[in-house]
Amino acid sequence: MSTQPSTIASPSGTPADVPKLCYVRNRRHDAPDAWTLEIEFDDRNPFHYTPGQFNMLTAFGVGEAAISISGPPGRGRLIHTIRDVGPVSHALTRLAPDDPIGVRGPFGVGWPMAIAEGQDVVIVAGGLGLAPLRPAIYDILSRREKFGDVRLLYGARRPEDILYLSEIEEWRKKSDININITVDHAGMDWPGHVGVVTRLLSCVRMEASRTIAMLCGPEVMMRFVAASLIEKGLGVGRIFLSMERNMKCAIGHCGHCQLGPTFICRDGPVFTFERMGPLMSVKEL
Amino acid sequence: MTSKTVKVDVLARVEGEGGLKVTIRDGLVRSAELNIFEPPRFFEAFLRGRNFNETPDIVARICGICPVAYQMSAVHALENIFGVSLSPQLRALRRLLYCGEWIESHVLHIYMLHAPDFLGYAGGVEMARDHGDLVRQGLQLKKVGNEILTLLGGREIHPINVRVGGFYRTPLKKELLTLKESLKWARDAALATVRWTGTLEFPDRERDYTFVALRHEEEYPFNEGRIVSNRGLDISAGDYDKYFEEIHVPQSTALHSRFRDSGAAYLVGPLARYSLNFDRLSALAQEAALAAGLDRICRNPYCSIIVRAVETLYAVDEALRVIETYEEPKSSFVPVEPREGEGYAATEAPRGLLYHRYRLESDGAIAEAQIVPPTSQNQASIEEDLVEFIGGFLDLSDEALRYRCEQTVRNYDPCISCATHFLRLDIDRG
């Protein structure tokens, strides 16, 4: 099973290694250390992307980081949710409305939306891993009839770390999507599950032969989730996951994101577990 | 009798840390003690057992302000053991390197450290707000000195290109020529600096110093020459220890030097060098000095700012001469064979005479090292200046008096780390 090819639209005519100047229009605090930026993109050059692709965002004078596209397509706005973990991500999360930001992208191969059509879909997200999966959810919900059962399993560290909470509530209420959320730690007032996301998975029944799984989260989490999916009979070619490696150019020239024979930026970030499993199992590859 | 002590934690704009204690009794300055708190770093001790080849790199670290001086005294003292002498071109390159350090160090002191005292600013950066062009000219001039150091030495601080016997790599003629344009500009800037320093207002304070400096047959001294004074001293570096001694006073991590026989203080540095070698300055430098109002001998330490400017002009002039007459040497160094023995050298650091002595084992290991930096030689003079000069200012407030004291010390451009940081200034009014 192969992944679907991406539609690459190099923003305007600038070389792929030069960011395009855009402006932040809105900034929302989503979790204690995560913010969502809404970036205005020149409407004359519509920005085409597929769910699961990412951009390289530049905070001028600080640096550039790979950030997944996490919003719905269209409307000349790019949505990115960023966790403040280091200098670049910190600077990005500090950008205020009307501040300039550099954008290169979109890059990479996204989620297998075409393949998932007609199938049940299990989406497993850990932490910020929900961000790159959100466009896939939007896509599914926009043509819900094309898919079978759809289920989202989402694990966060603490209740306050849950991203897009009100939106999730909305989905839960209005859409035909099964949502389970769990957190690692919570106070007494938390009514939901506590524990790792794989625990949620163990209660889920699925028809392995017509299910596609999409995973994004910390690498260890994805390994465990993939293992339980396999245990449930899912084929390694039906499990898709989004990978992270150090990334500088995002166009297959800088060499940093190699994992074995793959370039995460060019051949991924979304891969089948069939492809990644053997590579992920080699320490320090 | 009221008793009062004024304390200053750090004496600013001197490189290094030290303090000063002035004791005043019955309206008279009884004593002034320069206390050097620079934590001891024990260079002479850990040089023991090192190979002679490592010396230039190690001794450079004694002082980040005048590393070339340490390197030069060291290589000359060691070459004195090996009995080698350098080809004229290598010798000229060493002068050029020293020119770079003099320019860089003098200009830093003139513009950034000393002039603020005359113009009433806390420092050069503050002065730049009102005298932007002046400070920029100073910085540019200083940069020319650093350009020489960088080209010839690899970097401004702790150059890496000096070795016993010469250099690791000698520059191509065309590389040196790249300095020519900026040096020509620097000659004008240095001339302007001499003129400008001549217009500053100086307190009328002179003292009858015993000047000690090198004197060379033909040149204004950098690396070579006999140690002479204005009172008839004329010795080679090898006899330094016979005539001078170092004593260790409490409260200080630096040693004080004095004449062995009389115990008298003496003065090294720009004033001494200039007064003993006026005739060796280039014509341009001589003219500029006289036009700026200096005599052939200068006994007013406050005027050292003009003398430094004159020496800067000389160094620029000399650098241009070296560059123009340079021919690429066949070899970048003269090979040396380690042997047992003792060697001595004194060279002229920007702040004055810098004496080194080494005793080597037959395998080239250092058995003993002695280093006498200019600031410790001047320490006694600084104290005497203080006793004599601030007597007239005792009515001033402590703050103003403290400022006077600092200025007096700054006349010497004391490079404290090689000897010493002024941590405290105590004015004890008894």
Add this chain to the structure above:
Amino acid sequence: GLTDEQTPGGYRLVEATDQSYFGFSVGPHVWKKYLHPPQIELWRARREDGDLTIEASRPDNETYAFIGVRACELAAISKQDRVLTGGEYVDPHYKTRRENTLLVAVNCGKAGGCCFCASMGTGPEVREPFDLALTELSLGEEHLFIVETGSPVGRELLLQIVSRPATAQEIEMAQSIVERTAQTMGRAMPPDVDVPKLLADNLLHPRWQAVAERCLSCANCTMVCPTCFCTTVDDISDLAGESFARERRWDSCFTMDFSYLHGGGVRNSVASRYRQWMTHKLSTWIEQFGSSGCVGCGRCITWCPVGIDITQEVQAIAVAQTG
């Protein structure tokens, strides 16, 4: 004239016995420094009156003639062509420089002590596109070059210099020179071993740890390798915060930053970094770009300060594998 002597970790210039122009093998420098420069500014941005503008660096328009490009180096240029211009994205700087370069190749008349191009199928006779290719012949008093043209520009150029058609005998001699070079290669990639597969199958081999004990992770091998293309970028700004730029420079899979991810690097052990380097060169490159990433020039062997030999490392794994 001068010639070179190369050993693992050693390079010496020595007096040559003949007067040939190209009587030495590949030297310390690599052509990639012109085509894929060590340091380059990618773009610059300025803020004036509150408005920011970004300006892409214009590719350098300099024209180059590379004289004396060896077969292995030609092969390396082809490999970098593939990486930097053969995919979806084209590196504009590389492309422009590459298009403005004239390649005058030389068939090697002397194999270096660390050369193994014959076993990599990249030399010593030139095989990849060139403008002109020379073979140097010394026939007693006579000293001549057999020139082969490889492009219209090359043909044009040849017309402008004094030449005559080569005789069959001369052409034969030229061939025999290259053949002799092939036979005197300093070393060889172990024959009869499927190297890509061997490495892919041995990612956990103890040899990686053994080589890590000797490896300095100094990155010299990657820097001198004519096919290594990795880069990193630094963003810079002036103190006032009004001017910004991004600079690109050669990077190496031997540095810790190379695989850094928030929370810790991926390849922390030297063993894993050496493995990345060698498996990329000899194995994964094939899947990525359709050929081996090694051209057998031997530079990584010569310029390794401790003389680690890539052919020996393969051999060591191969031996352990078979017996």
Add this chain to the structure above:
Amino acid sequence: MTGRQIRPRLAVWKFASCDGCQLSLLDCEDEILGLAEAVEIAYFPEATRAEISGHYDISLVEGSITTAHDAVRIHEVRRRSTKLIVIGACATSGGIQALRNFADVTEYARIVYARPDYIETLSTSTPIADHVRVDFELRGCPINKRQLVETLGAFIAGRRPATPAHSVCVECKLKGVTCVMVARGAPCLGPVTHAGCGALCPSYNRGCYGCFGPKETPNAPALSARLSELGMDQRALARLYSTFNANADAFRQESERHDQQDGQG
């Protein structure tokens, strides 16, 4: 990236050192006035009498801890600084004066001073990080002024300073310097030394002597093995690692290893 409203306050502190590293700041002739606009130079006794007490946003600390007084003072500096950047080999590893750590300091005092009893000093010279938390280390003896400007610029802008921790060898190659060790057999510490100088020594035909201290993941034993093939004996190897960064772990261990071997044979 919203314009900078408040200028950060900068202080420069000195402990046991040669002053060279802080002088590097004054050696930035082209940048110093711009720097004085970008930051408020609030405490820098080598350059100005002006002293604004209180809290500093960025403190540059030069020098090592060698006296009991300094061991107390550094805590005060830490308390008064938001970001504390240590500059130079003295501050990052103890400097050349850390050679005392391997000797008898009273003996050292006796060699240098007529009245060793006047000398108050600790028996060790230690890096700042041994005493207080440090936010960033800038290597070198002395530091490189381009790197100093980059570090200050980076702290003002909020980025990670581009001061890579890889070998000097990489800088040789970026600069196009032919390796002096391979091509001339000159002993060179570049393969185990932290980059930053721009491969200075090799560009002047000599091997690196390690003034920037150990690089990330240094493999000194492997280099030493090669250096002894090139003719260095145990004593020379022991000395080679024992200079301006003698107290940095990788160099200290390697020096001690050869010292012991020399003692044995």
